[in-house]
Amino acid sequence: MKIDPQKPADLSAQIxxxxxxxxxxxxxxxxxxxxxxxxxxxxxxxxxxTVREALKRLAAQSLIRTQRGATGGAFVNRLSFEDAYSQQxxxxxxLLSMNAVRFDTxxxxxxxxxxxxxxxxxxxxxxxxxxxxxAEIFRQAQPGLTDxxxxxxxxxxxxxxxxxxxxPVLSYxxxxxxxxxxxxxxxxxxxxxxxxxxxxYHTKIADALEAKxxxxxxxxxxxxETYTRQLAQDVAERKRKPA
Amino acid sequence: MKIDPQKPADLSAQIxxxxxxxxxxxxxxxxxxxxxxxxxxxxxxxxxxTVREALKRLAAQSLIRTQRGATGGAFVNRLSFEDAYSQQxxxxxxLLSMNAVRFDTxxxxxxxxxxxxxxxxxxxxxxxxxxxxxAEIFRQAQPGLTDxxxxxxxxxxxxxxxxxxxxPVLSYxxxxxxxxxxxxxxxxxxxxxxxxxxxxYHTKIADALEAKxxxxxxxxxxxxETYTRQLAQDVAERKRKPA
DNA sequence: AGACTTTTAAATGTCAGACAAATAAAATCT
DNA sequence: AGATTTTATTTGTCTGACATTTAAAAGTCT
Numbered sequence: 001m002k003i004d005p006q007k008p009a010d011l012s013a014q015i016x017x018x019x020x021x022x023x024x025x026x027x028x029x030x031x032x033x034x035x036x037x038x039x040x041x042x043x044x045x046x047x048x049x050t051v052r053e054a055l056k057r058l059a060a061q062s063l064i065r066t067q068r069g070a071t072g073g074a075f076v077n078r079l080s081f082e083d084a085y086s087q088q089x090x091x092x093x094x095l096l097s098m099n100a101v102r103f104d105t106x107x108x109x110x111x112x113x114x115x116x117x118x119x120x121x122x123x124x125x126x127x128x129x130x131x132x133x134x135a136e137i138f139r140q141a142q143p144g145l146t147d148x149x150x151x152x153x154x155x156x157x158x159x160x161x162x163x164x165x166x167x168p169v170l171s172y173x174x175x176x177x178x179x180x181x182x183x184x185x186x187x188x189x190x191x192x193x194x195x196x197x198x199x200x201y202h203t204k205i206a207d208a209l210e211a212k213x214x215x216x217x218x219x220x221x222x223x224x225e226t227y228t229r230q231l232a233q234d235v236a237e238r239k240r241k242p243a
Numbered sequence: 244m245k246i247d248p249q250k251p252a253d254l255s256a257q258i259x260x261x262x263x264x265x266x267x268x269x270x271x272x273x274x275x276x277x278x279x280x281x282x283x284x285x286x287x288x289x290x291x292x293t294v295r296e297a298l299k300r301l302a303a304q305s306l307i308r309t310q311r312g313a314t315g316g317a318f319v320n321r322l323s324f325e326d327a328y329s330q331q332x333x334x335x336x337x338l339l340s341m342n343a344v345r346f347d348t349x350x351x352x353x354x355x356x357x358x359x360x361x362x363x364x365x366x367x368x369x370x371x372x373x374x375x376x377x378a379e380i381f382r383q384a385q386p387g388l389t390d391x392x393x394x395x396x397x398x399x400x401x402x403x404x405x406x407x408x409x410x411p412v413l414s415y416x417x418x419x420x421x422x423x424x425x426x427x428x429x430x431x432x433x434x435x436x437x438x439x440x441x442x443x444y445h446t447k448i449a450d451a452l453e454a455k456x457x458x459x460x461x462x463x464x465x466x467x468e469t470y471t472r473q474l475a476q477d478v479a480e481r482k483r484k485p486a
Numbered sequence: 487a488g489a490c491t492t493t494t495a496a497a498t499g500t501c502a503g504a505c506a507a508a509t510a511a512a513a514t515c516t
Numbered sequence: 517a518g519a520t521t522t523t524a525t526t527t528g529t530c531t532g533a534c535a536t537t538t539a540a541a542a543g544t545c546t
Contacts, residue, residue: 010528012299024333030341036497047530049292052498056255056296057303061330063337068498069538079337087304090267091330092415094306094322098273101412108363109412116359120351169344169352169420172335177416253499279526290501295528311527312509 011046012053018044019054023063023076034064034074062087081168085175092180103184103232110177111225114158115218117174121164122214132160133206140199150195151185157202164209188235197227254289255296262297266306266319277307277317305330324411328418335423346427346475353420354468357401358461360417364407365457375403376449383442393438394428400445407452431478440470 022028035043040051055074058064062083064074077083096106136157140150155178162174190198201224208216265271278286283294298317301307305326307317320326339349379400383393398421405417433441444467451459 012528013302016303020333024336026340038497049295049531050529052292053296053299053528056299059256060259060300060303061333066498067538068536070494070496071539072497072537074498078341079334081338081342084334084338087334088331090263090304091322091327093267095324095327095415096412097269098321099324099411105410106412109410109416112359112363112408112410112413113356113416116355120355165355167348167352167355168342169339169349170355172338173352173356173416173420177412255499281526292502293500296499309527310509311507313523313525314510315508315526317527 011044012050012057015040015044015046015051015054016057019058020061020063023058028076030076030078032076034076036073081172084172088172088176089179092176093183096180097183103236104229106181106184107225107229107232110181111221113174113177114162115221117162117165117167117170118217118221119214120167120170121161122209122212122217124166125161125164125209126166129160129164130206130210133157133202133209136160137199137202137206140195140202147188147190148186150190151182154185154198155179155182161205161209188231190231194231198224201227254287255293255300258283258287258289258294258297259300262301263304263306271319273319273321275319277319279316324415327415331415331419332422335419336426339423340426346479347472349424349427350468350472350475353424354464356417356420357405358464360405360408360410360413361460361464362457363410363413364404365452365455365460367409368404368407368452369409372403372407373449373453376400376445376452379403380442380445380449383438383445390431390433391429393433394425397428397441398422398425404448404452431474433474437474441467444470 019028019034028034034040034055037048037051037055041048044051055064055066058074059066062077062079065077066072066074095101136153139145139153140157145153158178159175162178163171165171201220204220205217205224208214208220262271262277271277277283277298280291280294280298284291287294298307298309301317302309305320305322308320309315309317338344379396382388382396383400388396401421402418405421406414408414444463447463448460448467451457451463
């Protein structure tokens with residue numbers, strides 16, 4: 001891990017990469033303490049600020065955590081699913097907004113992934129997750145709900161569906177896909193009638209999950225996808241011809 | 244974005260979060276230049292090293308890029324799919340290795356997601372992607388191939404399948420799931436017979452994709468998943484009773 | 487002796503000021 | 517006009533210092 005040729009790029013980036021490699025390859029294990037900043041500076045033959053910049057890079061990825069005080073230092077962090085979620089959501093959101101991904105593309109991806117969860121969810125969903133879905137459906141039916149609140153509730157509903165698969169890896173992967181769609185969905189204005197339609201689909205999904213009927217869940221998801229894409233298309237067309 | 248109460252945590256983390264929020268919310272747009280480090284230091288009433296640590300955090304997430312020289316500075320980066328891939332692979336790999344996710348869980352997630360791509364891939368795969376899959380199958384049949392090389396080729400094969408869906412969002416989401424599995428797969432020793440079996444499944448998948456037969460692709464993937472999980476189970480049992 | 491308080495040492499967090507290197511625009515020269 | 521040199525700006529790095537936090541060691545009192 002000591003390797004550090006002084007030729008090409010930023011020293012702090014090189015040092016960060018060296019430590020990152022050591023973590024990923026397992027040379028540094030969880031909760032192990034890194035040498036102090038002064039020691040690392042000596043080891044890499046750089047100054048302490050440079051080492052610190054490298055450590056901050058790693059901290060930004062939740063690969064290490066730092067602690068002050070006598071027994072403090074930088075420790076290899078056990079990456080939690082929660083940390084991974086939030087990073088993924090940030091990344092996915094930016095990816096979608098910065099690359100001008102078409103609504104259809106994002107929508108297709110989201111529902112393809114969600115349908116992958118559905119059969120598992122139909123088998124494993126807990127009563128608790130079912131209750132969450134019912135509660136969100138109830139919330140969505142409230143009059144006077146803003147469009148944004150409606151979307152947030154929609155995300156919570158689908159999140160419960162995904163978590164029903166009882167597979168943390170799947171939940172992690174899908175958190176990005178579902179939540180990153182929210183800003184795009186927020187561009188849609190939901191009329192009372194369209195809300196009613198969406199709630200009907202949600203109810204159908206919840207009912208089918210309760211009955212552990214995977215096929216019906218899948219069918220309802222396809223319908224919901226079609227309907228959502230139609231809504232977005234209408235909005236786009238109305239924008240083109242505003243009068 | 245100027246807000247910065249000096250109460251709780253590290254200043255550099257706060258500053259990074261403030262700038263990150265400005266980017267995510269769209270206040271700072273792609274390719275826009277941030278104020279110079281000296282100006283930021285003045286603006287936030289901190290020293291330049293503190294600002295630099297904050298910027299390094301953002302650089303670690305590929306949110307900004309820096310450039311030296313007269314017209315240099317820190318610029319809001321257009322997050323590329325490629326950057327997002329590599330970040331996701333690092334995160335997923337660590338998540339799997341650090342949290343001792345069971346092989347079955349990861350495997351289930353991977354194949355669930357891959358099956359989500361399959362119908363799209365059956366419709367849209369290009370001749371080029373098909374050729375890649377054939378080439379990887381050919382490589383997998385070479386005698387004297389190490390287990391690691393076999394796994395790497397396996398990843399490349401499945402990667403081509405996923406890319407066949409022609410949906411960058413899906414490709415991005417699945418890159419992590421597929422590639423992060425590789426270290427786990429590397430723990431399996433592939434006998435000549437098991438390689439033969441896997442190659443047979445791969446061939447079946449490629450044939451079905453060529454024929455645009457989504458149903459057969461799905462069926463073959465299920466078979467491959469079952470077989471892979473059986474292999475892993477055998478390895479685990481042999482470890483328990485080594486004699 | 488045991489419990490409490492004080493001191494001390496080690497570590498990260500922050501600051502100030504300086505110089506090096508890169509880079510493009512401005513100024514200068516041929 | 518074109519090529520060259522100068523200059524200014526900005527990031528990258530270094531040195532040295534002080535502040536803050538924290539736990540262990542030392543000391544004190546009952």
